[in-house]
Amino acid sequence: MPADRTEDTIAAISTPPGSGGIGIIRISGAQALAILQRLFQPHDRGCRFRSHHLHYGHIVQPGADRILDEVLAVYMPAPRTYTREDVVEIHCHGSYLLLSRILELILAAGARLADPGEFTKRAFLNGRIDLTRAEAVIDILAAKTRKGIDQAQAQLAGALYQRIEAIRQGLMQMKAYIEVAIDFPDEDAEIVDLGGLQQILEQQVAQPLQRLIASADQGRILRDGISVVIAGVPNVGKSSLLNALLQEERALVTAIPGTTRDSIEEYLDIEGIPVRIIDTAGIRDHAEEVEELGIKRAKVLLQQADLVLFMVDGSRDLSEADLRLHRLVAAKPLIVVINKADLCQDGVRDFAAQGITGAAVWISARRQTGIEDLRRAIFAAVVGGRDQWQEDGCAPNLRHRQALLRAEAAGNRIAESLAAGSSCDLIAVDIQECLEQLGEIVGLTTADDILDVIFTQFCLGK
Ligand SMILES: Nc1nc2c(c(=O)[nH]1)N(C=O)[C@@H](CNc1ccc(C(=O)N[C@@H](CCC(=O)O)C(=O)O)cc1)CN2
Ligand SMILES: Nc1nc2c(ncn2[C@@H]2O[C@H](COP(=O)(O)OP(=O)(O)OP(=O)(O)O)[C@@H](O)[C@H]2O)c(=O)[nH]1
Numbered sequence: 442m443p444a445d446r447t448e449d450t451i452a453a454i455s456t457p458p459g460s461g462g463i464g465i466i467r468i469s470g471a472q473a474l475a476i477l478q479r480l481f482q483p484h485d486r487g488c489r490f491r492s493h494h495l496h497y498g499h500i501v502q503p504g505a506d507r508i509l510d511e512v513l514a515v516y517m518p519a520p521r522t523y524t525r526e527d528v529v530e531i532h533c534h535g536s537y538l539l540l541s542r543i544l545e546l547i548l549a550a551g552a553r554l555a556d557p558g559e560f561t562k563r564a565f566l567n568g569r570i571d572l573t574r575a576e577a578v579i580d581i582l583a584a585k586t587r588k589g590i591d592q593a594q595a596q597l598a599g600a601l602y603q604r605i606e607a608i609r610q611g612l613m614q615m616k617a618y619i620e621v622a623i624d625f626p627d628e629d630a631e632i633v634d635l636g637g638l639q640q641i642l643e644q645q646v647a648q649p650l651q652r653l654i655a656s657a658d659q660g661r662i663l664r665d666g667i668s669v670v671i672a673g674v675p676n677v678g679k680s681s682l683l684n685a686l687l688q689e690e691r692a693l694v695t696a697i698p699g700t701t702r703d704s705i706e707e708y709l710d711i712e713g714i715p716v717r718i719i720d721t722a723g724i725r726d727h728a729e730e731v732e733e734l735g736i737k738r739a740k741v742l743l744q745q746a747d748l749v750l751f752m753v754d755g756s757r758d759l760s761e762a763d764l765r766l767h768r769l770v771a772a773k774p775l776i777v778v779i780n781k782a783d784l785c786q787d788g789v790r791d792f793a794a795q796g797i798t799g800a801a802v803w804i805s806a807r808r809q810t811g812i813e814d815l816r817r818a819i820f821a822a823v824v825g826g827r828d829q830w831q832e833d834g835c836a837p838n839l840r841h842r843q844a845l846l847r848a849e850a851a852g853n854r855i856a857e858s859l860a861a862g863s864s865c866d867l868i869a870v871d872i873q874e875c876l877e878q879l880g881e882i883v884g885l886t887t888a889d890d891i892l893d894v895i896f897t898q899f900c901l902g903k
């Protein structure tokens with residue numbers, strides 16, 4: 442039997458590596474106060490720690506009488522704490538070397554180094570937060586846009602938990618009805634209000650489940666973002682577009698075809714969607730060795746892209762090379778970007794007639810015109826077709842989505858059984874299955890190995 446690690450007192454540096462104004466070490470567990478008392482010399486000798494108050498003093502190496510840092514320390518006795526255990530925080534000067542040294546003393550005094558996510562895992566195991574809230578903590582730390590943070594904060598406040606809980610309530614109500622019917626089989630069908638059950642199933646279970654599943658896509662996009670690759674033959678203005686989107690001279694631009702070799706990646710925030718935008722080498726035949734490597738890389742990135750900005754030069758007719766590249770990317774979600782609009786005073790060419798159809802946006806990367814239209818087109822290409830782009834913070838992640846789909850399948854079976862007048866026992870089994878799938882989302886019935894996978898996504902000290 443492995444030792445019960447949940448009884449350990451754990452410690453970690455909770456601020457990021459590097460130097461900052463202050464750095465915080467957090468300790469959680471039954472030994473937290475005893476460890477603090479061994480290392481911390483309060484300025485106000487003999488004072489007792491007031492719960493949830495900052496105390497000024499020094500960290501002193503035991504035995505050596507050597508002051509390591511001037512700090513503020515706080516003792517928070519269970520259960521009003523992050524982990525629901527006794528928690529101590531030491532607010533030091535923000536030097537990572539110094540923090541590591543103090544952490545070593547804490548470990549020598551009896552604490553164990555916390556695993557990544559272990560503080561939050563304890564908050565979950567001790568019942569302060571459900572699993573969706575714990576996952577929201579990861580999302581907050583990883584969010585790439587303000588909208589991503591807003592949606593994670595809503596989840597931390599319980600938005601997703603409440604939606605799941607409401608569905609569980611509907612199922613519990615159904616379960617209660619069905620159990621009465623199972624307990625009094627003689628009363629037969631009269632006692633089961635079939636129509637009532639069907640109504641609860643539809644309105645309180647099936648429809649809310651469908652809505653949550655539909656918003657999982659949005660969650661994926663807001664969490665992970667999308668990759669958008671700018672592709673085109675040399676010299677059409679791909680790097681100029683990257684710079685225009687970033688409002689920064691990020692990539693080299695010259696009139697010489699074949700300027701960009703290696704791909705260049707940056708992040709953009711388009712209406713809250715994190716967009717990884719990638720400028721690539723212009724694709725052409727017969728390039729020299731280094732350029733050829735860049736072209737190979739560009740082709741791989743094109744295959745992996747969520748969206749391709751296929752760029753052509755609007756001031757000239759399409760070449761065979763443009764058309765070949767178009768055929769290469771035609772199967773991908775695509776926006777045709779027609780550049781150098783500023784050179785087309787004498788009227789615009791009809792690219793559809795030349796075989797390139799689909800959403801097209803005219804821009805001038807050099808003059809920075811049409812860029813806002815292009816941003817809107819990118820947003821529409823990502824969000825368009827999704828009838829709900831919700832603002833309520835209910836954006837299930839992939840794990841939630843899979844459990845929701847299994848719950849939905851169980852719900853469908855309940856509907857079939859009700860319609861066919863099947864036995865109550867059979868219906869009860871599917872209600873239970875549906876409840877368990879939802880329980881897995883909030884952490885009521887989640888297997889240990891799945892919990893491990895979730896909590897190891899955290900960074901150290903969280
Ligand atoms: N210094 C410091 N700042 C921090 C954290 C921390 O752990 N330490 N947090 C770490 O993520 C976040 C704050 N999150 C927290 C969430 C709950 C509790 C807490 O003690 N909850 C108790 C008591 C609430 C109360 O007093 O009413 C509870 O819910 O029972 C503390 C911090 C952000 N800032
Ligand atoms: N007139 C005009 N020239 C442009 C425009 N956009 C880019 N150019 C010019 O076109 C040339 C090529 O621009 P780049 O952005 O380097 O083109 P690229 O597609 O990245 O080229 P490679 O990296 O070689 O594939 C440069 O001289 C730019 O100044 C535009 O909107 N109008």
Ligand SMILES: [Mg+2]
Nearest residue numbers: 679680700701
């Ligand atoms: Mg370039």
